[in-house]
Amino acid sequence: MSIISKLKKHNILGRSGSGFPVGLKWEIVKQAKANKKYIVVNGAEGEPNVFKDKYILENYPEEIIQGIKIALETIDNSSAYIYLRKDYYKKFSKDLKKLIKGLPIELFEKTGGYLAGEETVVCQAIEGGKLEPRIKPPFPSQEGLWGCPTLINNVETFYCVSKIAKNEYKNNKFYSISHDIKHKGVYELPEDSTIKQILKQTNNLPDFDFFVQAGGGASGEFLLSKELNRQVKGIGSIIVYNRDTTNAFFLMKKLVEFFHKENCDKCVPCREGIYRINEMFERKQIDKKTLKDLFFVLEETSFCPFGKGAVNSLMSLYSKLLK
Amino acid sequence: MSKDKKISITINGKKIKANSGQTILEAALNNGIDIPALCFHSDLKIKSNCRMCLVEIKGKKGLHASCSTKAESGMEVITDSAKINKARKINLELIFSQHCEECGDCIWNFNCELSKLAKKYKVEITRFSDRKKGFPVYQFGPSIIFDSSKCIDCGNCVEVCENQGVNFLEIRKKQNVSQIIPSKDKNKDCIYCGQCITHCPAGAFQAVGEFEDVEKFLKEKRKGKTIIVQFAPAIRTSIGEEFDIPYGTTITGKLVAGIRKLGVDKVFDVSVGADFTTVEEADELIEKIENKETPCLSSCCPSWVKFVEFNYPEFIPNLATTRSPQIILGGLIKTYWAKKQGIAPKDIVVVSIMPCVAKKYEIQRKELEINGLKPVDYVLTTRELAYLFKKHKINLRKLKPQKSDAALGVSSGAGVIYGASGGVAESTLRTAYAKISGKKLSKIEFKQVRGMKEVKKAIININGRKIKLVVANGIGNAKKILEELKKNPKVYDAVEVMACPGGCIGGGGQPVPSNEINRKERAKGLYKIDAGKEIRMAHENPIIKKIYKDFLNNSQIIHLVCHTKYSAKKKENKF
Numbered sequence: 001m002s003i004i005s006k007l008k009k010h011n012i013l014g015r016s017g018s019g020f021p022v023g024l025k026w027e028i029v030k031q032a033k034a035n036k037k038y039i040v041v042n043g044a045e046g047e048p049n050v051f052k053d054k055y056i057l058e059n060y061p062e063e064i065i066q067g068i069k070i071a072l073e074t075i076d077n078s079s080a081y082i083y084l085r086k087d088y089y090k091k092f093s094k095d096l097k098k099l100i101k102g103l104p105i106e107l108f109e110k111t112g113g114y115l116a117g118e119e120t121v122v123c124q125a126i127e128g129g130k131l132e133p134r135i136k137p138p139f140p141s142q143e144g145l146w147g148c149p150t151l152i153n154n155v156e157t158f159y160c161v162s163k164i165a166k167n168e169y170k171n172n173k174f175y176s177i178s179h180d181i182k183h184k185g186v187y188e189l190p191e192d193s194t195i196k197q198i199l200k201q202t203n204n205l206p207d208f209d210f211f212v213q214a215g216g217g218a219s220g221e222f223l224l225s226k227e228l229n230r231q232v233k234g235i236g237s238i239i240v241y242n243r244d245t246t247n248a249f250f251l252m253k254k255l256v257e258f259f260h261k262e263n264c265d266k267c268v269p270c271r272e273g274i275y276r277i278n279e280m281f282e283r284k285q286i287d288k289k290t291l292k293d294l295f296f297v298l299e300e301t302s303f304c305p306f307g308k309g310a311v312n313s314l315m316s317l318y319s320k321l322l323k
Numbered sequence: 324m325s326k327d328k329k330i331s332i333t334i335n336g337k338k339i340k341a342n343s344g345q346t347i348l349e350a351a352l353n354n355g356i357d358i359p360a361l362c363f364h365s366d367l368k369i370k371s372n373c374r375m376c377l378v379e380i381k382g383k384k385g386l387h388a389s390c391s392t393k394a395e396s397g398m399e400v401i402t403d404s405a406k407i408n409k410a411r412k413i414n415l416e417l418i419f420s421q422h423c424e425e426c427g428d429c430i431w432n433f434n435c436e437l438s439k440l441a442k443k444y445k446v447e448i449t450r451f452s453d454r455k456k457g458f459p460v461y462q463f464g465p466s467i468i469f470d471s472s473k474c475i476d477c478g479n480c481v482e483v484c485e486n487q488g489v490n491f492l493e494i495r496k497k498q499n500v501s502q503i504i505p506s507k508d509k510n511k512d513c514i515y516c517g518q519c520i521t522h523c524p525a526g527a528f529q530a531v532g533e534f535e536d537v538e539k540f541l542k543e544k545r546k547g548k549t550i551i552v553q554f555a556p557a558i559r560t561s562i563g564e565e566f567d568i569p570y571g572t573t574i575t576g577k578l579v580a581g582i583r584k585l586g587v588d589k590v591f592d593v594s595v596g597a598d599f600t601t602v603e604e605a606d607e608l609i610e611k612i613e614n615k616e617t618p619c620l621s622s623c624c625p626s627w628v629k630f631v632e633f634n635y636p637e638f639i640p641n642l643a644t645t646r647s648p649q650i651i652l653g654g655l656i657k658t659y660w661a662k663k664q665g666i667a668p669k670d671i672v673v674v675s676i677m678p679c680v681a682k683k684y685e686i687q688r689k690e691l692e693i694n695g696l697k698p699v700d701y702v703l704t705t706r707e708l709a710y711l712f713k714k715h716k717i718n719l720r721k722l723k724p725q726k727s728d729a730a731l732g733v734s735s736g737a738g739v740i741y742g743a744s745g746g747v748a749e750s751t752l753r754t755a756y757a758k759i760s761g762k763k764l765s766k767i768e769f770k771q772v773r774g775m776k777e778v779k780k781a782i783i784n785i786n787g788r789k790i791k792l793v794v795a796n797g798i799g800n801a802k803k804i805l806e807e808l809k810k811n812p813k814v815y816d817a818v819e820v821m822a823c824p825g826g827c828i829g830g831g832g833q834p835v836p837s838n839e840i841n842r843k844e845r846a847k848g849l850y851k852i853d854a855g856k857e858i859r860m861a862h863e864n865p866i867i868k869k870i871y872k873d874f875l876n877n878s879q880i881i882h883l884v885c886h887t888k889y890s891a892k893k894k895e896n897k898f
Contacts, residue, residue: 300377
């Protein structure tokens with residue numbers, strides 16, 4: 001059975017947060033007609049409080065390289081980049097280079113911030129262009145690096161590929177668990193686990209009143225303790241907050257500042273909308289109608305997933321804990 | 324799939340045809356369906372920044388930017404719904420939070436897309452406080468003003484500046500928000516082409532003196548001065564747009580009548596100056612070919628000249644020393660004509676109407692002075708003249724055509740096509756051909772160098788001698804040619820460059836909007852004038868012959884009135 005068939009059979013979804021079917025992506029790139037194709041391993045890991053790619057780079061570098069090797073064999077005329085955030089590059093490049101040996105794999109040190117993990121911005125970064133998202137379509141799998149079909153997958157996805165190839169895949173996923181808990185860390189658990197199960201199994205279920213942000217430390221949705229019988233959407237992370245010791249207004253203010261600083265200023269809703277939300281939080285004068293309107297245009301009209309991600313986190317936090 | 328393949332889509336229930344590969348916005352605009360779009364310009368890449376052109380597509384979730392979504396066969400598009408209108412209204416309010424302005428002095432005047440949309444979507448313009456209050460106003464040389472407090476960050480100016488190979492305008496983050504600012508890099512400087520002006524949807528760029536100083540020259544009349552207005556070739560088919568006259572309509576006579584109504588003493592046609600430029604440049608070209616000193620680079624575009632002086636000074640010896648048409652005619656007015664009329668040159672004020680803002684820079688060049696006097700005292704753009712007409716309640720539509728003053732004659736057809744890219748090269752070739760071969764051209768038109776194409780090449784055979792010609796519009800294209808010449812100086816003998824798209828007809832001083840549609844028509848109008856002229860070669864123009872015989876009859880005077888020199892330039896715009 002080919003790797004693509006196996007990926008499809010196991011219904012593997014990308015581990016970057018967007019959850020695109022991996023088998024389908026590989027098939028598109030494989031079938032694209034081009035003299036040159038690229039593979040990019042995305043190790044940008046820009047969401048705050050998410051550190052599972054780091055964990056995998058540290059503990060399973062052979063599996064990652066094995067996964068890339070399979071991709072190189074599957075996709076003709078291809079070469080690969082491992083795109084790593086600065087500190088990961090420093091920490092892991094030496095070991096990775098040893099494993100790469102003669103393979104056509106290059107390491108690339110990430111430039112830019114949060115947004116530089118978005119797949120089209122990754123292409124811009126590697127090409128040395130402006131760190132702004134590109135119009136989609138064309139998707140990178142059609143026209144990515146230098147206009148060539150490009151397979152971009154998360155570090156964890158390549159780990160999964162190597163496991164699947166060896167028939168060792170157990171439908172697991174990596175979860176970063178952090179903040180007001182006792183056992184901070186990365187855990188490999190079944191991908192259909194609920195948040196509650198994960199917290200329980202890792203001995204992290206608090207005995208105090210709490211809420212969580214699941215699926216990314218910036219864009220993840222905020223959930224109350226009664227809403228935990230569901231899987232983690234987006235990237236595998238759970239951040240636990242003690243409800244009594246956490247100032248939700250301050251938390252939101254920090255998040256808004258983050259989005260204000262990290263957005264690329266390209267489109268009106270992100271540049272101007274987040275500017276105005278930030279202004280309201282700085283002045284501590286929240287106009288509910290305006291906030292609602294700004295969430296609306298961010299959600300509906302922003303250029304790239306950044307705006308939607310911001311709304312996903314900010315709106316859930318505001319409506320559940322601040323209103 | 325062939326590009327011409329037609330598909331059909333439905334917009335607001337109406338079935339329309341679209342070309343395969345077209346975006347929804349393009350298909351809509353082609354079919355007369357209006358979708359608001361601010362950052363869209365047919366010259367530029369799709370950026371999809373302003374998020375105004377939002378539409379709904381049946382079967383697809385959410386709102387979609389029509390500028391960046393391809394039309395697909397059978398697609399059902401809605402451009403007007405409560406959700407769309409709400410999103411547009413809020414985004415407009417955010418745009419206006421960068422653009423709280425008084426509208427009186429804006430180049431978009433009554434044609435402002437922003438204010439039209441504000442009305443349509445009942446926008447609360449001051450919902451948010453003015454984020455850009457107190458943002459700096461920059462002046463670039465004597466040509467351009469950039470009021471960054473009006474900027475809506477669409478990035479069009481940065482893109483045109485980059486396309487020009489100039490890269491003077493940059494986006495920089497300041498306190499977590501991007502701003503458009505002039506570059507501090509000592510190797511980047513403005514060349515005053517003014518394409519930022521014609522591509523800005525928000526009127527953040529304008530010419531220096533565009534509004535306040537526009538009447539200054541008329542006041543000189545009170546000081547007993549003789550006021551001469553001379554108008555450029557490219558104006559006659561463009562200024563009509565400001566008075567709702569269809570694109571490309573030739574209104575030379577109405578233009579002359581309008582200028583006279585302002586109360587000036589004489590109205591001359593710069594196309595006559597262009598005939599002198601042609602004759603001199605043809606001589607230079609021939610000389611350079613004979614002395615094996617090619618390539619010969621054209622020099623009547625002041626932005627191009629500044630670009631060479633600043634970015635490629637090693638090519639200065641190749642620039643034709645012939646002065647541009649407005650400078651030669653201005654010089655002749657203050658020498659030959661002044662003497663004939665018995666007026667002291669210092670009592671003459673020459674005002675040029677130009678499609679260009681770089682011409683404001685050109686007239687300040689010291690080396691052009693004749694006996695201590697500038698050949699031209701003021702430059703007004705096409706837009707400025709239109710503004711002045713409107714201020715004086717002069718409606719070009721209603722005027723009876725008049726002829727320009729005959730004291731400096733009538734131009735040949737060659738002088739008129741100067742306004743379009745390729746026009747200078749064609750005019751020069753017509754004359755150079757006759758001079759080298761001693762024969763009359765059987766076919767006078769050099770169609771290879773006409774049209775809107777960015778780079779046009781031709782090999783012209785004169786008496787067995789092959790002249791390799793290249794014509795470029797847009798400095799970015801010219802830059803590529805210079806790089807080619809750096810590698811091999813023999814690839815071209817003659818190079819014509821105009822900084823603006825399509826040549827002067829797309830100049831930075833022309834009416835807005837300025838895009839591929841109206842530029843084409845403006846150029847067509849000029850070629851039509853040429854085709855209808857009896858005399859189509861500069862050197863055959865009787866007034867040219869007469870002035871060379873009576874006045875420009877020794878090399879010293881020819882040099883004084885018709886030639887100039889260039890020098891390497893340092894950065895002029897530092898902030």
